[in-house]
Amino acid sequence: MDRVLGVDACKTGWVGIALGEAVDAYYAETIADLVAKAGSVCLVAVDMPIGLPDIGCREADVRAREEIGGMWLSVFMTPTRAAIDAPDYASANERNRDLDGGGISKQAYSLRTKLLEVDRWVRETPHEVVEVHPEVSFAKLNGQPLVARKKTWAGAAHRRRLLAGAGIVLRDDLGEAGKHAAVDDVLDAAAAAWTARRVARGEAVSYPDRPEVFSDGLPAAIWA
Template structure:
């Protein structure tokens, strides 16, 4: 799944990293995790380790979620929306402007005044949230496809895939 997502994203693939196995989430610090390869078979990215509290929270929530839960990666969705991997990072002016245009072309109009949220959230975070919502709508309407297709199923029985819209048009 990660390799497929990296391929879809192209040069900006560094934003996709392996999700750690559950046992790796119980190690107290990143150094300790790296010192215990039997837990994971290899070390985990510092980004993934930093997300462990949120990963645990989602893991608990999925078991009782009142709805379908899917994984979305914003850069995969933007690449699919553009019809090609993007070359400007989301935290640059050019990257933010391109993503804003792609969303507008898809019918997602972002208000210029988001109130308190607009004063606190990063531009890249707002754009990422918008494309994730757009992809979620596509999943609900049956218009999105998983990477891989069909999704992988892990030992917990849950399907695992990154959902996005199929590539259908050239870059904006």
């Protein structure tokens, strides 16, 4: 069975869940090191925007919000490349207003470092890489949008049951991944791995159906 890897950012680095003959967990401070630790994988699914708009918003983000209903706030609108390149939040907000007509959230700008890390890495890696959003993946896995937020006990328990039902049983002891990543980060990486497996099998769908391509040349679509 070909192995796939789902990746999510955590406070101090990156956490990954690999699916193959077994369910394996990894942690590293950089995404490049994480993928290297995972070893042989045929596809990587990352919970981070890939393909930054030059102006306006990405259709991928709009469609993802539609797919998850009441959880729509968990999908932030990806800032324009000019905003992400800005050295501080105030400048980024101003640049985005000029190009998009709206500001950007502090949450979105706080991901700047990791977003740019992925932006560089995806151009260099030999792996096939797709973008995911865990709440879209969980909604697809559940057959409808979830209603309990992932940081609540009910939300975490529901997501873990959904993953187990799909054959992704997360051990209590995940080694370094379990020591560094929060519960929701591990669950999100596992959901990304579930989507990665679907992409590898030709079962996944993308939002939008035809990825957008901006001046950076990277296809922008969220898969589930």
